[in-house]
Amino acid sequence: xxxxxxxxxxxxxxxxxxxxxxxxxxxxxxxxxxxxxxxxxxxxxxxxxxxxxxxxxxxxxxxxxxxxxxxxxxxxxxxxxxxxxxxxxxxxxxxxxxxxxxxxxxxxxxxxxxxxxxxxxxxxxxxxxxxxxxxxxxxxxxxxxxxxxxxxxxxxxxxxxx
Amino acid sequence: xxxxxxxxxxxxxxxxxxxxxxxxxxxxxxxxxxxxxxxxxxxxxxxxxxxxxxxxxxxxxxxxxxxxxxxxxxxxxxxxxxxxxxxxxxxxxxxxxxxxxxxxxxxxxxxxxxxxxxxxxxxxxxxxxxxxxxxxxxxxxxxxxxxxxxxxxxxxxxxxxxxxxxxxxxxxxxxxxxxxxxxxxxxxxxxxxxxxxxxxxxxxxxxxxxxxxxxxxxxxxxxxxxxxxxxxxxxxxxxxxxxxxxxxxxxxxxxxxxxxxxxxxxxxxxxxxxxxxxxxxxxxxxxxxxxxxxxxxxxxxxxxxxxxxxxxxxxxxxxxxxxxxxxxxxxxxxxxxxxxxxxxxxxxxxxxxxxxxxxxxxxxxxxxxxxxxxxxxxxxxxxxxxxxxxxxxxxxxxxxxxxxxxxxxxxxxxxxxxxxxxxxxxxxxxxxxxxxxxxxxxxxxxxxxxxxxxxxxxxxxxxxxxxxxxxxxxxxxxxxxxxxxxxxxxxxxxxxxxxxxxxxx
Numbered sequence: 001x002x003x004x005x006x007x008x009x010x011x012x013x014x015x016x017x018x019x020x021x022x023x024x025x026x027x028x029x030x031x032x033x034x035x036x037x038x039x040x041x042x043x044x045x046x047x048x049x050x051x052x053x054x055x056x057x058x059x060x061x062x063x064x065x066x067x068x069x070x071x072x073x074x075x076x077x078x079x080x081x082x083x084x085x086x087x088x089x090x091x092x093x094x095x096x097x098x099x100x101x102x103x104x105x106x107x108x109x110x111x112x113x114x115x116x117x118x119x120x121x122x123x124x125x126x127x128x129x130x131x132x133x134x135x136x137x138x139x140x141x142x143x144x145x146x147x148x149x150x151x152x153x154x155x156x157x158x159x160x161x162x
Numbered sequence: 163x164x165x166x167x168x169x170x171x172x173x174x175x176x177x178x179x180x181x182x183x184x185x186x187x188x189x190x191x192x193x194x195x196x197x198x199x200x201x202x203x204x205x206x207x208x209x210x211x212x213x214x215x216x217x218x219x220x221x222x223x224x225x226x227x228x229x230x231x232x233x234x235x236x237x238x239x240x241x242x243x244x245x246x247x248x249x250x251x252x253x254x255x256x257x258x259x260x261x262x263x264x265x266x267x268x269x270x271x272x273x274x275x276x277x278x279x280x281x282x283x284x285x286x287x288x289x290x291x292x293x294x295x296x297x298x299x300x301x302x303x304x305x306x307x308x309x310x311x312x313x314x315x316x317x318x319x320x321x322x323x324x325x326x327x328x329x330x331x332x333x334x335x336x337x338x339x340x341x342x343x344x345x346x347x348x349x350x351x352x353x354x355x356x357x358x359x360x361x362x363x364x365x366x367x368x369x370x371x372x373x374x375x376x377x378x379x380x381x382x383x384x385x386x387x388x389x390x391x392x393x394x395x396x397x398x399x400x401x402x403x404x405x406x407x408x409x410x411x412x413x414x415x416x417x418x419x420x421x422x423x424x425x426x427x428x429x430x431x432x433x434x435x436x437x438x439x440x441x442x443x444x445x446x447x448x449x450x451x452x453x454x455x456x457x458x459x460x461x462x463x464x465x466x467x468x469x470x471x472x473x474x475x476x477x478x479x480x481x482x483x484x485x486x487x488x489x490x491x492x493x494x495x496x497x498x499x500x501x502x503x504x505x506x507x508x509x510x511x512x513x514x515x516x517x518x519x520x521x522x523x524x525x526x527x528x529x530x531x532x533x534x535x536x537x538x539x540x541x542x543x544x545x546x547x548x549x550x551x552x553x554x555x556x557x558x559x560x561x562x563x564x565x566x567x568x569x570x571x572x573x574x575x576x577x578x579x580x581x582x583x584x585x586x587x588x589x590x591x592x593x594x595x596x597x598x599x600x601x602x603x604x605x606x607x608x609x610x611x612x613x614x615x616x617x618x619x620x621x622x623x624x625x626x627x628x629x630x631x632x633x634x635x636x637x638x639x640x641x642x643x644x645x646x647x648x649x650x651x652x653x654x655x656x657x658x659x660x661x662x663x664x665x666x667x
Contacts, residue, residue, distance in 0.1 A: 001630040003630075008616070012616070012617070012622045016623075016629075028619040035623060037627050037631070042517075043628060045631075056621070058628045059516050059517040059574060060516075061574045065625040066573035069620060069624065071568035073571075073580055074617040075576055096509055097509040098512045099510075099540060100540075117339070120343075122347075
């Protein structure tokens with residue numbers, strides 16, 4: 001079984017091949033792991049590899065998998081289209097977090113300079129100001145003050161000036 | 163003693179206050195907003211009253227709704243916790259006008275100390291050194307004052323606390339926007355947009371003294387807390403006692419704190435915050451007229467329950483123990499667990515804490531605000547709970563904290579646990595060699611390398627194996643259950659993963 005995972009900005013691929021008697025060969029980005037897996041209650045796994053034995057605690061929430069392994073946590077997101085997460089940070093025009101739009105500082109047609117505040121979002125008592133990533137002109141404003149937004153929702157569309 | 167007390171707060175602090183009240187034989191009554199229906203704090207208390215919509219101003223900051231709830235539930239007193247209305251003099255006044263006891267200082271004391279500008283003046287009168295500062299006037303007047311004292315300066319909310327809305331301003335160009343943004347956050351968080359400026363003391367530590375006053379001029383201290391491990395003026399890990407304070411300095415700092423508490427005839431529990439400069443000079447920063455988030459470290463080192471002390475002072479009008487009963491032993495570290503993604507600029511997270519297992523170490527205390535399947539609403543401070551490690555020595559307490567952080571599981575929502583685990587292991591933290599800007603100046607860059615490293619292959623393999631074994635199979639697998647408004651937490655928990663027993667998969 002082949003699955004692909006978003007790991008931060010990376011895309012990871014894993015292929016699981018059953019070898020019988022609870023043994024599996026798992027290829028992760030080309031590296032081969034020979035592992036015996038015992039399914040524990042709640043979806044946890046006891047894994048035995050050449051390096052030793054450990055319990056991986058795994059929790060699913062939507063496409064996300066929270067994996068606790070050896071005192072550390074990892075969040076992997078199962079992806080079915082094989083695409084890495086679009087680079088949101090470069091544009092800075094999408095809501096980076098769930099929150100409430102407190103201020104819309106630009107209107108469609110406005111010329112803006114790089115670094116100019118566009119929209120303010122407040123979440124959990126912290127205000128985050130989204131700024132123009134480059135000089136340009138505001139094509140559309142999707143954000144409305146007082147509106148709740150989810151991460152990734154487009155707030156402002158910026159086009160090249162001229 | 164009171165028979166019933168309204169706990170006018172939410173989350174971990176509401177749970178923690180309720181525990182002491184129950185232990186004292188006092189019945190706590192919870193309040194909750196629409197967003198907190200079924201939240202942990204409403205489950206640990208037998209009685210819970212709904213007070214309004216999710217927005218804090220309509221619920222947890224709504225004095226009328228809180229007082230009505232207290233009256234309706236037959237409470238004699240109100241415990242405000244921290245944050246929300248805990249340092250709002252008008253609320254304390256309204257509580258007392260309604261014939262209820264406010265478990266905290268008098269409205270006059272809250273006003274005097276809560277207005278950080280007035281507090282600075284009072285501290286100076288009590289002979290306590292204060293940081294140079296400026297207040298009043300428009301942006302231009304403040305800019306001129308800042309230039310006179312020298313950049314950088316710190317913009318603070320006059321009625322603020324806990325570092326919310328605080329901003330460091332490097333130069334004149336950044337001042338106007340900082341004043342506007344800080345004013346907005348201050349208005350939202352504290353109901354007043356007034357600000358003041360303070361000269362920033364470079365490489366300073368933040369050390370604070372816990373005091374208790376009887377309201378009639380007697381006051382004692384419960385030594386100091388070290389709170390220099392901060393990110394954006396938000397404390398991250400606190401400890402008691404401070405590794406930077408020796409007996410002689412402790413004597414001077416606690417004497418100054420007690421002098422100020424006595425001078426204002428302080429009532430209840432309060433904290434006097436100092437900046438400790440590298441040369442050993444200390445300056446009054448502000449007095450917090452409430453229980454602090456980090457009070458557990460003081461409790462673990464002194465053995466005194468600060469909530470119990472607050473309630474007894476409010477009910478009996480005298481200090482429940484004397485200065486000679488405060489005998490610090492050992493050391494304690496507290497880490498604040500937040501729903502925020504440290505790997506992505508500490509963005510606050512909201513959603514569902516699908517699976518939670520707080521540490522069960524023998525030398526760890528947990529102040530929990532969520533359990534498995536609890537919602538983490540977007541409307542409030544993202545604190546999920548606090549983990550405190552304690553022990554006979556500083557090293558032991560830090561080892562216990564580290565182990566407890568490793569054991570903690572908060573799955574379903576991204577938390578700052580990876581950040582806390584890395585911070586607790588930093589050599590500077592081990593040595594106690596840090597100031598309030600060390601995390602941002604040095605540690606964040608080191609952490610970023612760790613945070614953006616790929617997950618180990620075995621972690622990816624584990625996730626892939628769980629899929630291959632059909633652990634999460636079921637009609638709802640792969641859907642965002644948090645988005646379904648009608649789903650109960652229990653439904654969401656089941657839908658989030660169809661648990662399959664071995665052999666059935």
